[in-house]
Amino acid sequence: MITKFAVLALLVLYSFVPSTSGQCVANSVLNLRIGANAVLSWEIDPNDPCEIDEFQVDVTGDRDDEYHFKVRETEVDLSFLEICEEWVFVVTPVSDGTLGFERRLTENIPLPPSADISLRYLNLTEIEPRDVLLEWDLTNHTHGDCTLRYRVTLEDLDDGSIQDLYVRGQSVHLHLLSPCVPYHITVRAVNRAHPTIEGPMRFHDHEIEPIPEDPPTLRTIEIGATEVSMTWRLENPGRNRCPIRTLYVDAGSNFNISLPLVDTPERPPVEVNLRGLYPNSMYFLKVSVENSGGLSRPGLIGVQTLDLSPGSE
Structure with a gap:
């Protein structure tokens, strides 16, 4: 009984052994493309273990046109196809009658080199x-x-x-x-x-003619009792390269100051230091920048100074 089961197991195992008939399935071709001269070309995988005899070429158009043929070279002239119709190109290597893996390309037949593209x-x-x-x-x-x-x-x-x-x-x-x-x-x-x-x-x-900058934006601020230190970021020079001239700080009836600017490619943030302010007071500031296109809209900010106490400025 054991012998019969052993024989049966061997038969089942043998049935799953891969075929050794000698068939070689070639790898798909590489760099499949359609040229401006309507020549479809490709390359053979240099690591392909099979000896390739020919190539099966299948061409299907979007108007139900079909062409099927075999070639021995790695290119085929398709100039008979309609220009600008979309086609599906399938190239399959054949080794000793066995089809390999296919490569597919969907593309239009390009305009010929003689086309006027002015x-x-x-x-x-x-x-x-x-x-x-x-x-x-x-x-x-x-x-x-x-x-x-x-x-x-x-x-x-x-x-x-x-x-x-x-x-x-x-x-x-x-x-x-x-x-x-x-x-x-x-x-x-x-x-x-x-x-x-x-x-x-x-x-x-x-x-483009000069135009004013976008409003400056507040980057940093330090507030004391009688002093406020700020930095203001200007518009990126990649967006507006009109030369900058002056930064204005308008505090209404309290004070107005202007800071001449030196334009550089980097345009770092502009430092503004306000001194001699009243302690525990609210200041409303309008900050604008002038360039060769004129004055920007202001950036708005309200600042409340601190109480005057020991150690405060």
Whole structure:
């Protein structure tokens, strides 16, 4: 009886031993992409243990078009497909008749290298201070713009910094511009297929007129009986680079002071020291800053000085 059970166990174990028929399942291909010349290409995994004989290529369009074929090279010319139709490309390596793991790509057939991707115009409209609208259009709409992105480049002519934005569509709002900075703004179409093809650029030079700063904000404060020490934070120079001139502290009929400012790229908080105040008194302060665009709205604060007692100032 024991012998019969042992034989049965061996039979069951043998049935779960993996097949040793010699079939090799290849790894999926790498870097599957569609080029600007409509050539679908890929690479073989260098660590693939299988010897790959050919590749099964399956192409399905969003209009129910289908193409199925096998190739021996690592690329195939698909220039017969409709430009700007979305296609699903599936490439499967084949090793000795055995299908490997597939690689899938969903993409449009890109505009050909011969496509005219120049811009007919570039318009710039200042909607509000700091809000600039750029609008443009292609010179030629024969192929559409399914694989185009538009590169908007902002060059700060003061400090030489450059920022690139890639957008779809044919307009963009720029909220990052600072007043009092000269900008060189360029737009060009980029056919993002491999290899990347860029069209000629259009440009505008633009500088937003000076505008006042935002109200200063209180950063620190120390209160005594006859003295108050404060620091006030000014607007970030990245938002408003118009040169600053003076900080004003308006206490109504009590006093008014002005502090000349030296503009620096860092714009550290401004120190304000008020002395000779009355003990146990309330002061209402309006703090504003003047730049080349004018006077800011004031930052408001109420300060109650301390009682005069031994050790108090």
